[in-house]
Amino acid sequence: EVQLVESGGGLVKPGGSLRLSCAAPGLTFSNAWMSWIRQAPGKGLEWVGRIKKKSDGGTTDYAAPVKGRFTISRDVSTNTVYVQMNSLKTEDTGIYYCTTGVGYMDVWGKGTTVTVSS
């Protein structure tokens, strides 16, 4: 069974940057669509963005609130997916989940917590 493990969360000041990582032993990321989903405290799920598998073009798309600030990338040598988050705002606070699946999120990590606060 595929397992996803997120890391890199923490406390950051507004305007700062953070990079989250997602590792999956046994899953070849180049063959998978990977998405990041977040959940603000006490709120619902919000799709953040996605990177397609290489054979589907490897392209990325983002939700409007993060477009231009967040960048999803993949390192095939380490089998890791990243989300680089810049110009962070307090409303970016929440749990960030790494998921895999073509359009639907069929495997989820346990999440990593990001807190944006002064």
Add this chain to the structure above:
Amino acid sequence: EIVLTQSPATLSLSPGERATLSCRASQSISSNLAWYQQKPGQAPRLLIYDASNRVTGIPARFSGSGSGTDFTLTISSLEPEDFAVYYCQQRSNDRVFTFGPGTKVDIK
């Protein structure tokens, strides 16, 4: 952007009762809809995809229906472990995905 609305926001039922959850899309999404279950402190779990297909291992009491703009998740007879929050999610175009706001099913 396709907007999903879910109703009701909260559904208070007793074990053994039938739960009917609704998800409506702002425009037609064909059958490109999934349902997820989330329990407190846990990551969500995919239950249903393509509107009506149950994921392997999901109990038969969970069923999905609908197409176009109106979708339903039905839990035929609630078990104690079914009390949770349920989200719908669309993948109509493969560029931007969205979730509904969720329906909480709690114990009456």
